Amino acid sequence: MPQGKPYAGTIRKLVLGIDIGTTYSGVSYCILTPGEVPKVLSVTRFPGQEGENRLRDTKIPSILYYDGRGNVRAVGAEALVDDNTIMAEQEGWTLAEWFKLRLQPDGPQANGSSLARVLAHKSIINIYADYLTYLFRCAKVFISDQPIGRQVLESEANIDFVLSHPNGWGGDQQRQMRLAVIKAGLIPDTPDGHARVHFVTExxxxxxxxxxxxxxxxxxxxxxxxxxxxxxxxxxxxxxxxxxxxxxxxxxxxxxxDCLLHGSKFVNDRARVFLQETLEGSRFGKDDDINEMVKYFESNTKPTFRDPGKVSYIKFGGRDSTDVPHGIKKGVLSLPGVDIERLFEPSVTAIKGAIRAQARLAxxxxxxxxxxxxxxxxxxxxxxxxxxxxxxxxxxxxxxxxxxxxxxxxxxxxxxxxxxxARIAKYTFGTSGCINFIPFLPDHMKRMEKAFVGIDGDVSLPNAFAPIVSRGTLVTEDQEFRVSMSHNSSSPDSRITLRIMSYKGAQERPRWVDEDTENFSTHCLVHAELGSKSYEQRVGMRGEYYTKEYKAVILFGLTEMKALISWESDGQEHRSPATLVFEGADA
Missing domain, CATH: 3.30.420 (Nucleotidyltransferase; domain 5)
Incomplete structure (x- = not known):
């Protein structure tokens, strides 16, 4: 629906756009009314951010406080209100922050991130669900201030959700985010409910x-x-x-x-390490003082820093806080601008390198x-x-x-x-399985010791890779990629499973998944029902068996991968929906 065009649907709907960021999050909404041009608006009022100067806020902190039993005690800006911070310290609440990075493929630890401790029995999906519950409640309160908003909220079955995520995320992260939406009670765990959740890269x-x-x-x-x-x-x-x-x-x-783990949070991390090293031996090098300094750095020093030639300041404590040898006078730490510049430098360098790479590959x-x-x-x-x-x-x-x-x-x-x-395939995707052994092919002869006789009597080789789409291919949203498959078994199984592999290495035409193994990983499993009656009964060298020829149809061009199974019967094509199961390897 191009901008300026009226909504062509027949029923009024509400669509919520939810951006859960590493440090801050936001919610936007659009009420789709038949015949009217849609307007995209943002939720600009959240608890804990009241007051004239906060009326235009579209973001709240991505933080939650949990008590010792794992109950949510405060979320977002409310978690920063003095009453809650005091109670958190007195009662030993646990702060969950930067939780988004726990979904990052390959994990944030490899990139030098120290994530806050969360309760052992609180999974990342549970934390996401708790935060989504809060965001949805805030959005409903804000939207219900409009008469039309109250009407559309009465039927939650007519609410769709669009969740944004980093470019580097894929199927496994989308699976976990959808599960969090279900746990938050925003949709039912049904095919219709799942269809109300959509994803888009940031x-x-x-x-x-x-x-x-x-x-x-x-x-x-x-x-x-x-x-x-x-x-x-x-x-x-x-x-x-x-x-x-x-x-x-x-x-x-x-x-x-491309996606880099070099956002503003990592400047804060480097500031913490720098302050700990700089104030070693000072009575103000304790955790409480460092925490207060980092908080001031994040909200004041970092966002206003612009000139490495000027001194920067970090306030903390009171006017009696002085340690001249360490640059502290009356509760103010003075730092050369070049020191602050160094905290930004790794992020700046990484972004510049990524821009060059994007330009080179374009x-x-x-x-x-x-x-x-x-x-x-x-x-x-x-x-x-x-x-x-x-x-x-x-x-x-x-x-x-x-x-x-x-x-x-x-x-x-x-x-x-x-x-x-249309989107570009970031990796080479294909299937792994068995192929017929051909003795005059050199690479087959090298693998002769792995050859075996299958149930159909043919001599086969395992671990073959059959590419479906190559890295760098421009793929349209509705473009179907097909791969011919056969399934042989001793009984007519109604369910088949297909393993989709991804290859990230340098080979242009990888042939075997047991070569260059560090660059092969399972992307997902495709499960589908063929129906036992669709199998053909045959007799091979090892006796009776059942076989089925079919095609896996994969759509890679969407923000969320789709698949189905196709086969011929009586001269007609039949299709069966498929379920994708992501194993978290690289998806």
């Missing part, structure tokens, strides 16, 4: 946000290549698109999206970089990336709109407009 959400907020015609000229750099609290997502059509905007990915020259996200509000980061982009000959702009809400609002514009029609 890169695509940011692109749609920029389009909706008035990208100029020169940016959206046909054949232009636009790069989106979404710098958030935990991740920095990079996406590059080629414009195919400027009216009713249509774009395709120009290079595979199918054309980058005409514009758009910098969005909460971390983009940092004047120092903006300045460094502006200078870098200028040196690369690429204009860089920060949209005038409040880009910290790009993911939440952009997720809804994605749901309504879907301007991205």
């Amino acid at each position: 890169g695509e959400a940011s692109l749609h946000f920029c389009i909706a907020n008035g990208l100029t015609e020169d940016v959206l000229e046909v054949d232009n290549h636009i790069m989106i750099v979404d710098a958030g609290g935990g991740t920095v997502d990079l996406s590059t698109y080629k414009v195919l059509r400027s009216s009713s905007v249509n774009v395709v990915e120009s290079s595979a999206p 199918t054309g020259r980058i005409s514009r970089i758009l910098l969005v996200g909460g971390f983009a509000n940092s004047p120092y980061l903006r300045s460094r990336l502006q200078d870098f982009a200028e040196s690369e000959g690429i204009p860089l702009f920060c949209p005038n709109s409040q880009t910290s809400k790009a993911a939440a609002e952009g997720s809804l514009w994605y749901h309504l407009d879907r301007s991205v029609s």
